Amino acid sequence: IKPLSTHYGNRGMSLEKDINITNTYYLQTNRAVIHKKPTPVQIVDVHYPRRSAAVIKEAYFKQASTTDYNGIYRSKYIDFEAKETKNKTSFPLANIQDHQIKHMEAVLQHGGICFFIIRFAANDETFLYPAKYLLMDWKHHLKNGRKSIPYHRIQQNGVLIPFKFQARVDYLSVVDRLYFK
Amino acid sequence: IKPLSTHYGNRGMSLEKDINITNTYYLQTNRAVIHKKPTPVQIVDVHYPRRSAAVIKEAYFKQASTTDYNGIYRSKYIDFEAKETKNKTSFPLANIQDHQIKHMEAVLQHGGICFFIIRFAANDETFLYPAKYLLMDWKHHLKNGRKSIPYHRIQQNGVLIPFKFQARVDYLSVVDRLYFK
Ligand SMILES: [Mg+2]
Ligand SMILES: [Mg+2]
Numbered sequence: 230i231k232p233l234s235t236h237y238g239n240r241g242m243s244l245e246k247d248i249n250i251t252n253t254y255y256l257q258t259n260r261a262v263i264h265k266k267p268t269p270v271q272i273v274d275v276h277y278p279r280r281s282a283a284v285i286k287e288a289y290f291k292q293a294s295t296t297d298y299n300g301i302y303r304s305k306y307i308d309f310e311a312k313e314t315k316n317k318t319s320f321p322l323a324n325i326q327d328h329q330i331k332h333m334e335a336v337l338q339h340g341g342i343c344f345f346i347i348r349f350a351a352n353d354e355t356f357l358y359p360a361k362y363l364l365m366d367w368k369h370h371l372k373n374g375r376k377s378i379p380y381h382r383i384q385q386n387g388v389l390i391p392f393k394f395q396a397r398v399d400y401l402s403v404v405d406r407l408y409f410k
Numbered sequence: 411i412k413p414l415s416t417h418y419g420n421r422g423m424s425l426e427k428d429i430n431i432t433n434t435y436y437l438q439t440n441r442a443v444i445h446k447k448p449t450p451v452q453i454v455d456v457h458y459p460r461r462s463a464a465v466i467k468e469a470y471f472k473q474a475s476t477t478d479y480n481g482i483y484r485s486k487y488i489d490f491e492a493k494e495t496k497n498k499t500s501f502p503l504a505n506i507q508d509h510q511i512k513h514m515e516a517v518l519q520h521g522g523i524c525f526f527i528i529r530f531a532a533n534d535e536t537f538l539y540p541a542k543y544l545l546m547d548w549k550h551h552l553k554n555g556r557k558s559i560p561y562h563r564i565q566q567n568g569v570l571i572p573f574k575f576q577a578r579v580d581y582l583s584v585v586d587r588l589y590f591k
Binding site: 284289290 | 421436437440443445447448449450451453454461464465466467468470471475476479482483484485486487489513516517519520521545549
C-alpha cells in the first residue's frame with residue numbers, strides 16, 4: 230500500500246504523540262479502548278506541603294515490564310510497542326528488552342493481538358510489524374548476534390500504516406486486515 | 411461460598427500487594443498475563459547527573475484515566491480496579507472517578523471482562539464485584555446521592571474470593587465461574 234500523500238503532515242510529531250491522538254479518536258468514536266501505560270517510576274521521596282498537592286522530590290525511571298500500549302478491540306485483547314528510529318536501512322534491536330519479548334510471547338500464547346509499530350523517521354514511514362516476525366528476528370539475533378532488522382524485511386512482512394487526519398497512525402485499519410479476515 | 415480458614419494469613423498485607431503476588435504467580439504458571447499499571451506521574455524536572463541514573467526532582471501524582479489492572483485471560487480482555495475499605499457496612503463510592511466509570515462501561519461494551527476487587531479489611535473479606543452491578547450502583551448514586559454500596563449488596567451480587575498460598579487473591583477461580591460457564 231502507498232501512504233496517502235497527506236502523510237507528510239506527519240513530519241516532526243513524535244510517534245507516541247501521534248498514537249495517543251489516534252487512541253483518543255478511537256475512544257471518542259467508540260471504536261476501541263486502548264491506552265498508553267504510564268511511564269513506570271520508582272518513587273523514593275514525597276513531600277506533603279500544606280494546602281497543596283503532594284510533590285515527588287526524588288524518583289527514578291524504572292524499566293517497563295511490558296509494552297507501551299494495550300486495550301480491547303473487537304472483543305480481542307490488543308497489545309503493542311511503539312518505536313521510532315532515525316536509521317534508514319534497519320531497525321535496531323538494542324532498545325528492546327528481553328522481558329518485553331517474553332511478554333509478547335505470552336500475549337500471543339494467550340490469544341491476544343500483538344505487534345510493533347515501527348516508524349522510520351527519515352522517510353516518514355510507519356509500519357505495523359506483527360509480533361510473530363519480531364520474535365523470529367529476535368531468535369536470529371540471539372543465535373547470530375544480528376543487531377537489527379533490515380528495512381526490507383519490515384517492508385515485506387509488515388504493513389504500512391496510513392495517515393489520516395484524526396487517526397494519525399490508523400493502525401486499526403491494518404489490524405482489521407491482518408487479524409480479522 | 412465460605413472463605414478458606416487459611417485466609418486469615420492474609421491480614422495485614424495490602425490488597426494491592428496480594429494481587430501483585432497473585433499476578434506474578436499467574437504469569438509464572440502461564441495462566442494469565444495481567445499487570446498492574448504504573449502510577450501515573452506528571453514529571454516536571456529531571457536531573458542528569460554524570461555517571462549515574464537520571465533523577466526526577468519534581469513530579470506530581472496524576473489521576474489515573476483507567477483502572478488499576480488489565481491483561482489477557484483465556485483469550486479475553488480482562489480489566490479491574492482494586493479497592494480496600496475499613497468500613498464494615500458499606501463500600502464508599504467517593505474515591506471512584508467518573509472517568510473510571512466511563513472506562514468500565516466502554517470495556518463492557520467492547521466485550522471485555524470487567525469488575526472491582528473490593529476488600530473489607532475489618533473482616534478480611536475480598537469480593538469480586540462485577541462491573542455491571544457497580545454501574546447500576548453508580549446510577550443510583552447519581553440519582554439519589556447515595557454515597558456508598560451497602561455491604562449486603564456486595565455480598566449478594568459479588569463473589570467472595572478464596573485465599574490460596576500462592577494466589578493470595580485467587581480471583582481467576584471466580585472469573586472462571588462467573589464469565590466462562
Ligand atoms: Mg516505545
Ligand atoms: Mg485501586
